[in-house]
Amino acid sequence: MVERRVVVFETDSHEADERFIREYVVPKYERLTSIDGCTGLRFSRYAADPRKDHGEIHLVLFGDHDAVVERERDRWDEFVEDGLVREWRRTGLSWESWPDDQFEFMKRMQTLATEMAVVYYRNFDSHERPAPADAFPETDRRLGFWVAVHFLCNQMGYQSVQDEIDASFGSIRNRLRALQELRSEAVASERIEELRKRLDEVEAEL
Template structure:
């Protein structure tokens, strides 16, 4: 059975969330995971919620969360005293605990794995790459941005192009419903209409290449 607890760090801005992650969470991740009884750590951000004027980073602690909280509470108090956060509080159980055991265990493994991957990202990039086109001033056959990291990972793990499309579509499904909450249903519908146009454009380009009998149908990342 998955056990754990979530600690909320309230900040004054999205920028403060970034500073907290880079300045405290990433450098502390290995140490937190090494605390006796800790079964893994996940951090995630809520400060990008457009309905909020402040920031928030949550820390999901799996296993003996009380041991982690006891070991770190003085440091968290220092973060508040020095102004890195407004305050911290113990809040709720992690999302993984809301599922049946096998699903919750899988979710927890994803929580911990993606946090380790994110830590490597923060150690690699000083600035957040654009999601689609990080080089808008460079003429490329396919834009190169953060989306390539997802594509490369899917390839490295052995997923097929169809698998990758299905995963991307599920992300689109999930995030469109998130937009209905963050904005409203009409906003999500406008985005859906834009997606329809993009898909029509892709189909038209595929038709054009087929008519040209092009040998190279694809010129993007391998």
């Protein structure tokens, strides 16, 4: 039995990725995860990667991968015939060789995030995607998707403001490294300098 594999669905665009998620992954989420032998599911979007000239959804299947593929492959072939998906193929995980405890942690975090994303897609239409940081720029209330992350930290029982700041910094550090890889060191350095200036502004406001 295969314990984990990735099914890559190549599309034409970010918009096609959105359709595939909303028309297949989200509506069929419970069915997919209830297939005998499936122990978890995660999807990721890759259309934002500037190195790619197409859209791409990675559907990570944990457990009996073959059982899921055999159950769904006819539907996937229909997506290709209909033109929503260019092709689909199987591949391995980039973190396949991680130590077991780290692999299990990553699996649990990714499947948790997928469950949360499914709830998001069922509650927000494609034109309603919340701004990351400032959904109401014309006001002093800087509300955005970060508010959901803040409430999640609270609801999960993180009791320290420092914990939330540390989590946010971990995300910033990770994304700066990704920016360096996807764009360039110069672009990442420019972003770091911008963040320094914004932190100085926050300090002046305190």
